[in-house]
Amino acid sequence: MTTTPEELDAFAAAAAAAAPLWRASARADRAGWLRAIAAEVDRHVDELVTIAADETRLDPGRLRGEVARTTGQLRLFAEAVEEGGFLELTIDDAAPDAVPPRPELRRLLVGVGPVAVFAASNFPFAFSVVGGDTASALAAGNPVIVKAHSGHPRLSARTAELAVRALTDAGAPDGSLAVVTGREAGNVLVQHPVVRAAGFTGSLSGGRALFDLASGRPDPIPFYGELGSVNPVVVTAAAVAVRGEELAGGLAASFTQGSGQFCTKPGVVFVPAGAGFEDMVAARAGATIGGPLLTERITRAYPEGIVHLLADPSVELLATGTAVDGGARPHVLTTDATAVAARADVLLEECFGPVTLLVRYRDDAELHRALAAVPGSLTATLHAEDTDDVDTLLALLQERAGRVLFQGWPTGVAVTWSQQHGGPWPATTSLHTSVGVTAIRRFLRPLTFQDAPGRLLPDDLRNEALATLPHRRNGILVVPVDHGDR
Known part of the structure; x- marks a missing residue:
């Protein structure tokens, strides 16, 4: 009524x-x-x-x-x-x-x-x-x-x-x-x-x-x-070498949590080309399970969002999980940093549901150009090691988000005095x-x-x-x- x-x-x-x-x-x-x-x-x-x-x-x-x-x-x-x-x-x-x-x-x-x-x-x-x-x-x-x-x-x-x-x-x-x-x-x-x-x-x-x-x-x-928020994540080559399997498991659990219906879902993940991390994620993603989505409208929109992303010539399907009870099948897609820098409006549009986009970068310059194109988000996450020089990278992430995480995953928002759940447009209007x-x-x-x-x-x-x-x-x-x- x-x-x-x-x-x-x-x-x-x-x-x-x-x-x-x-x-x-x-x-x-x-x-x-x-x-x-x-x-x-x-x-x-x-x-x-x-x-x-x-x-x-x-x-x-x-x-x-x-x-x-x-x-x-x-x-x-x-x-x-x-x-x-x-x-x-x-x-x-x-x-x-x-x-x-x-x-x-x-x-x-x-x-x-x-x-x-x-x-x-x-x-x-x-x-x-x-x-x-x-x-x-x-x-x-x-x-x-x-x-x-x-x-x-x-x-x-x-x-x-x-x-x-x-x-x-x-x-x-x-x-x-x-x-x-x-x-x-x-x-x-x-x-x-x-x-x-x-x-x-x-x-x-x-x-x-x-x-x-x-x-x-x-x-x-x-x-x-x-x-809306895509919540960028950056993984360095050193981090993959030290704890790649752990990171792949954490990502798979995070982007599928709640069938991918958290506003803090890691929607775009920048990964070093040739480090083997994509294969690690694909192996973990194959075991993921997607449940029912919240409403019929969201249920219809999710596969349309996947099709929209796959229509870009740079995007490939890396892995899928399993859907249960008429739910949404998890998807891991891949693209490259050059494409993101050129077509961020297409590739970084939020897709509500259990999907994440892995973005390969070959060097810091490619990574920095792509990150500069990322829209404002609620969170940004950095997985790096003490040996990494991340000053410029960290400055870019701070420009993009209201909460910057280290060595964790964004799908969890503590209700505290110091919490910041907001970010530059379009994450929030303030x-x-x-x-x-x-x-x-x-x-x-x-x-x-x-x-x-x-x-x-x-x-x-x-x-x-x-x-x-x-x-x-x-x-x-x-x-x-x-x-x-x-």
Whole structure:
């Protein structure tokens, strides 16, 4: 069932009424609301996993782990709210003798207002109704309206029902969370005058269309989209010589994990020509198994993407795995660095599913030219040895991605304070992360009070609160040893 314009307007009005209450909420209350959602989801994990497995074809074990990640990040944001550093509290005391005279200035970050969140297909919990975008927006002090993904409608509805009940029981304002369905509702949502920011995880085409709608409003709003990523990997000849078989096994496991439906899948791997690594990968890939894909649309698009790549004269099929239960057969394709440098728009287009493209390079010059053509990605990975001179190579990888890995594989995104899950276009539409605590920064705006009477300041900017909160005063960072009762 598609949300009607009248229903969406009602959700928006409720969110608008809730926004000032969320913005002014005590940090302890806000943290409690986040924990209430987490507890309610955990209480119903068996029911939710059953629904998700039926709708998404994903393994129940993987889904159960995803629920734990989802509720864990809700609790992590609750801790961040209590800690208070996200507020970026900054005070400049009045200095009447300065030239020019300086007034007292007190600055903090506040919630932007109602946030639209567009759920993803491949993570029905962690990037869906109460996933990272929703958790970070709520933590920032904003009500949220989620556009549910068509790939798991029953799960979205049930998750929303549980979350709304948890919020209500915990004392959060009415209108704190709502869910809408249907593509047209999503288009209207991102243009609705009540909505002040949007978060999106999905395809390049879908995300770009919504980005353009958000930018084309009479009052443009920030649109934080995670759109597409090929996640380049570079393997040096020395690394192949020392641990080639290990690397081949790691690659085979990584590009087929979740049937290749992770946004961090290593989609293009630069390998030294003549080092034998392609044969090692082919041997490992032959034993891989591909399961069902998430939706019928994705299932149809995967073989079309393979055919599109094979149509290039430089591309050859190196190996295939086995498909089970009507799933997607893993593919390993090969090409060369010269072709990639010349036709990156064709050869480096993301193909969603269990496929990776090995790119042979003969020397550093070829490798560097090809890497310069790689589009922005979420991750870049380097497998090298201590004997390798990788300074130029590392500089290129840093230009291409938001997270650079060494001696590992990108299909795994820890939810932490220092995580960066974002990269240059087209990986994302901004420089912010969508995973980890600093994802909260997307849904905050700075606000400064000049010469304000203490009684009119927000609670967290008053001197009593500053005694317990990290802040910067007259340029000096102050970190209280004991935050006391948060």
